[in-house]
Amino acid sequence: MPGGGGLCWCLGGRGPPEIKFGTDYDTPLKPVTVDIPMPTDEAELNAKFEELVVELDLDKPHRDALYSLPPEKKWQIYCSKKRDVDSSTQNNPGSYIEKIKAMSPVCCDMTEEDDDSRTKVVDNLKTALRTQPMSFVVQFIQQNGLQALLDFLCKMDYSTSESSVHTFCIGCIKALMNNSQGRAHVLAHPTAVNIIAQSLAVENVKTKIAVLEIMGAMCLVPGGHRKVLEAMMHLQKHAAERTRFQLMVCDLDRSFGKYREEVSLKTAVMSFINAALRYGPGQDHLEFRLHLRYEFLMLGIVPIMQKLRGHSNATLDRHLDFFEMVRSVDEKELSRRFEGNHVDSKSASAMFEVLRKKLSLTAAYPHFLSILYHFLLLPYGKSDVYGVWMLVDKIIQQVILQQKNGKDPDSAPLQEINLKHIVMQLQSETDIKVYQQKLREAEKATDELTAKLAKKERECEARLEEKEEITNTMNMMKARLDKEIASHADTRKQLEDLLNRVEDIRLQLDTERGEKQKLQHLVQTGSLPDDAKVGLSSATTTLISDIKAATDRHDFRPSCPPPPPPGAPPPPPAPGAPPAPGLGGSTLNPTLAVKLKNIPKPSHALKSFNWTKVPENKITGSIWQDLTHTKIFASLDLREFEQMFSAYQKPAEESEEDHKSTFTKPKTTVLTVIDGRRAQNCTILLSKLKLTNAELAQAIMNVDAGEDLPKDMVEQLLKFVPTTEESSLLSEYASEIENMARADRFLFEMSKITHYEERLKALYFKKKFQERRQDCKQKIEGVHEACKEVFKSRKLKRVLELVLACGNYMNRGQRGNALGFQPASLNKMMDTRSSVSKQITLLHYVVDTVEKKFADVMKLEDDLPHVREAAKVNFKELEQEIASLKKGLHNIEKEVDFFKIQLDSPHDRFVTVMQDFCTVASYSFTEVEEAYAEMHKKYGSVLKAFCEEPNQVQPDVFFGVFDTFLQSFGDAKTENEKIRRQKEEEEKRKKIEEEMKKEREKRMLLRRGSSIADKDQKVTVADNPEKGEFDDLISALRTGDVFGEDLAKLKRQRRRVNAQADYSRERNGVK
Template identity: 25%
Template sequence: GCLKSSKQISPQEFIYELKSGTVDEKLVSCLESLRVSLTSNPVSWVENFGHEGLGLLLDILERLVEAKQQEQILKKLQHKIIQCLKAFMNNKYGLERIMGEERSFSLLAKAIDPKQISMMTDIVKLLSAICIVGEENILEKILDALTTAAEEKNIDRFCPIVEGLQGNSIHLQVACMQLINALVTFPDDLDFRLHIRNEFMRCGLKEQVPQLKCLKNDALDIQLKVFCEHTEEDMTEFSHPNDVYNVVWNTVKDTSAEGYFLSMLQHLLLIRNDSFIRPLYFKLIEECISQIVLHRSGVDPDFSYRKRLDVDFSHLMNICIEQKKIEELEERASEFSKKVTDAAPKSLPLSAGALPPPPPLPPSLTSSSGKAPPFGVPPPPPPPPPPPLQTLPGAQCSPPPQVLPYGLKPKKEFKPEVTMKRLNWLKIRPQEMNENCFWIKANDGKYESADLLGKLELTFCCKKPHENIEERSIKKRIKELKILDPKIAQNLSIFLGYFRVPYEEIKMMILEIDEAQLSESMLQNLIKHLPEQKQLNELSKMKSEYENLSEPEQFCIVMSGVKRLKPRLSAILFKLQFEEQVNNIKPDIMAVSAACEEIKKSRSFSKLLELVLLMGNYMNAGSRNAQTFGFNLCSLCKVSLFKEL
């Protein structure tokens, strides 16, 4: 059956071939034809095949992965099945079926093999795409699958991914960094992000990142920049020593580790009180802790072995020795320079009749001309200082106050004594309100009291991070990002690498509304990851620099030729989903309407909103969100993010 054209083969014929149980070149050609059919046929064909065919593909993949002897033909068949799964999930139906099969993630994780570069590249790209377009709990499923696969091989779960970064394949390295970024950046919980990132670091990512930066590849640089920027953002939460201490103390308090933590602090107190020696001690201790916690082997050290830990800090000792030599040389140079300066007037006495040097020019003349006046011409006297400016009452350049609608009175401007944490609510302007709006009647001022505001300052104050922290930015490469945000560029790179359709073809699909080619998954990704229209307009002016731009920006230049791009995409997606939405929208509207009516009548909820409005205006004093009359109710979710609550 597989000798016919792929378009002519029915799903049942492929299912029959897959049931035959053969593992040879005939199955390889059959799977290749199946991949072409899944790519070229309509979604209805994919659905007919998927009812039984998906299970057969996973059954074959499971047998191949579990085989004790991994021959070359078995690896080739595994890769073909991965390619078929990739084509199968290139639509909403296929994506939902794959995510609904619990064993699909486990089999994909088990098939990861750094020695099979092409197959691993496809698998890692698949997992990255699923992380982005999947449900909220999809990340947990993928991590569980990686954990299960690693336990069977008795290795760390992230070791194969980091090992993929160590080869010579740029495509695999980019794909692995995409998956790492997806796993590390998507969780909302900060502690979980730090845990995942540190686990990658222990597996060798810490040593690998500097080497990857030296490759100077545009796509790889984007992924590295995203990784480093998110690392810095997460670490700002622990930029103050008191915050870090409180977190560590709460972690070890009332546990068996509490005594060891106290002993560590007591030993730190025994460091000799010397301004030069103390920093070297702490630098050495920090290096030891870093190597122990982020162990390069990817596994915990042997806690029962107390003779010697495998910690290498010889390079650090060399740095300290060199730094000491440099400081001594600088000190000697400073002393020598001082001696030369002191001896200079004595060795050059004024000869008889010589004129003393003219007085120095005023700074204004010296800086403006850069040249000294001709010899013998005395410098002009400095201009008289300008008269002091008189402050006129009310003479400020602020615009006239706007007239507030519906009798609203200006909000009080708070001036806290300390810097407050910000409540990032979505501000509603008075002009956007109507006369029946809750915020017109809200009276948050009645809750204001010195006691409440003092508690707010105590609870939500923040300390400025040290401004002397070194900026650690990735150097821009030849094809640097000109306009796009690195996060948007990263997501577009994943999208373009997953769908692999020429940019002009995607543009024509959208203009022609080609429903056969435009899948829901593609449209959803485009709408989600395309930049704002303003950025598209800016990129459209850079067509002459097309070849010098990165791939995401080249794609955006092509897409900028489509007028009203996002509304057009939304309309096409709505058309594809119309029938499904019609069946579901009626009960949803009824439920939402009933809930809204209940909330509008709730007096307790009204009091809560007024209290939050007062607290937010006090905490946001001096910011653009200060003196707010009302806020979007979705901002209430952000209140729970404050760890003080």
């Protein structure tokens, strides 16, 4: 590459480069001996030499340089090449193509040998395309070799796309483009450049670099720039990116770990950007450069370039300097168009002001105003606002970029806009409206059917849950009954054995007593009287009866006691009207009673004032005792007050058309007496329920048999239970129920339902019971399983042993010679850091030791799957939930007993439904209580096993220690792997540096020991078959030499401008 030649000489520079012929490292070449006699006819020699030059596919400057050589040198080169061609084994391109077609693009079920064979085939093809003569390349093209490569690239799976096979395939295309016919074939192919661009959407850095070098060099080739921009549009769709250059700018900002590869990739990206901006249409058109550069600026390339300066790489800095210098020159040129004012492209107001000043005195100003006015009329806040503004933006870009000859240098602006499709849409707008109306009707019908279906599904789910619950309860009851029957049979058998023993004892006792009496009589009188016989018989009978009575009193009932009898139902509410507000049934002071009597009555209902009254028994001795508020009424305009705070709401004002109507409609008033905010929230809730008051009342009475009330809605309804005050206040206006507001009427009608609040609470409890019971059961089972896992895990015991050994080894004195440690000490290993590296702790060492010595222990978390769940359980909260469930069941039982003594209503199914529910729920709840007792016992034994105090450590604390340790254990494993990889990369880098150092020393030795070869014996560039025209272009683009002349010119201009500015300041006396 001649210095200061601008573009590489193969595309037309200042002159042909110096033809140097040498191999790598400037090693001396062996003299070429010519065995074939040189033709005496110079025309014959030139004809043969021309065949060789054509075969080498050189450009005109190199061809002229070869033609200018002396005949002896021409014949020497001809013989050398001829001998190389004859001696080399000419491979058939067809064999390579068949092998490529036979290669599998998928890595699954592929052995390592198959993968190596596949890689070797592609690598050999790349070498053949570089080294074989022109005829090989022509045959490869004619036999659709390029298409075979492209098909393989399209069919690759992820593993193949990230392998070296992908890189070698791109290398084959790069080698093919290294001669004119191959390059022309690639550019003429309809999809080749697009498929090459697809390879940027991989993680393999080497593949990215190869693709970027090809794309960047193609920007410099005639006809290639537009192909590259179209390929970028294809990449945008292929990678599902927002813009066409987004993937490239992201790669520019990413960190890939390896410094050399990262710098090479970022250099390749910047060289491609500079080539896309500076060549093609950008070579002559300022608008195109500004348009294309603005895409990169919108993607945030400027702060990324500032970060790239930190790499301190000369080649990369050269590309960054060129980008910034060209941008500065273009922006200055743009500012000249606007009378030297700098255009701030980041500020909308600044750009508007520049345009306004530029157009204010021109004939285009009305059109400028028209454009702004119609921009105001564009839709805002709609879903299609983005699409409308994008269409306007694309159209303006197309107007700016379209050249005078009608050609479009960039097809991106209007590529996604199908004008024919837009026209067809405008023509069928009426049909679309009709279809939209039909669609809305269909959607409405679908929504109604969906709502009905959802309701039926809820009913089915509820019935299915009840069925499963009843089935489980029946199975549990059956098992318990079998157990009780077996226990009863054993008890009966024991009773029979006892009776038999008693009978034997009785007989034995009778015999003993008779013998005793006989002996006593014989000793005293010598004979046995009759009364002794009678006394003996009666005593024996009394003893037997006492034994039987004792056995009858023995309790042989089942082990499970029956549920306690329900308490006495509360007395029904006393009939009659509620006490007058404020009186409360208490005896008032006569003076206070007079004050209350003097309160005037309003002519109609007023809004209520939500205050808190002071009880009458506290009035005496307070400030209220001396206040006489009844005198204030004389100073008040009570009529105005009634109008201001009337409970009747005024309807909306009628329109003029209503006043003009012939018929006068009667005014309707709405009565509202409850708090406004509470009424508003209640109305919102009722609108969500979409049920009338009658339907809602029916759902409450039949315990929501139709599943009309979701759980969350029942919970909300509990917030709007009518209070006693509201009920009494609404009862006063019962005659005006038709005029009540919706919330007032709802509260009034619900207050008529007996025990409405209790019914609602029972319904909510029933709906939530199964979920709450299951939640308790899961927590209990989680703790129970975690106890067994922690106690039985051999892997955990191995870790504890290892930690105990390390601790005893490290500690001395009172902390040493430990026989065990508390589990919480496991998480303190992170605090003990290594003196070698602060990143390494005792936990890292333990994990590394486990991984090396006890590999099976690395799966410790598999032994403790329930620890994380148990770490969320707190006994206090769990016991409160169980007590709440027990209390809820008891309350429902009380309500059932209460409604049993009430008059039955045909629509009231509370007793029937809730009685069955209580029966089933009680048995299932008993199972939870038994499981909790068993779990608590197991947990206590585990605490003792780990030397913890029972009843003092909660599960969330105890198991939380192991949960935290497992997380730290996994993190330490990951960090150890990261440290190991960094160490391997560091060793690999040092090894490469050592090899490079040895290589440099070897080169220096070769240079010192070599003799300078004669210039005539140096071989031409054409003698190095692996160096081609396209490679020269890529090399110049990579190093930035292709921008060398432009960069030098820009620097000279900048120095000249700075010098002129300094001279101007000196003349004006400005320092």
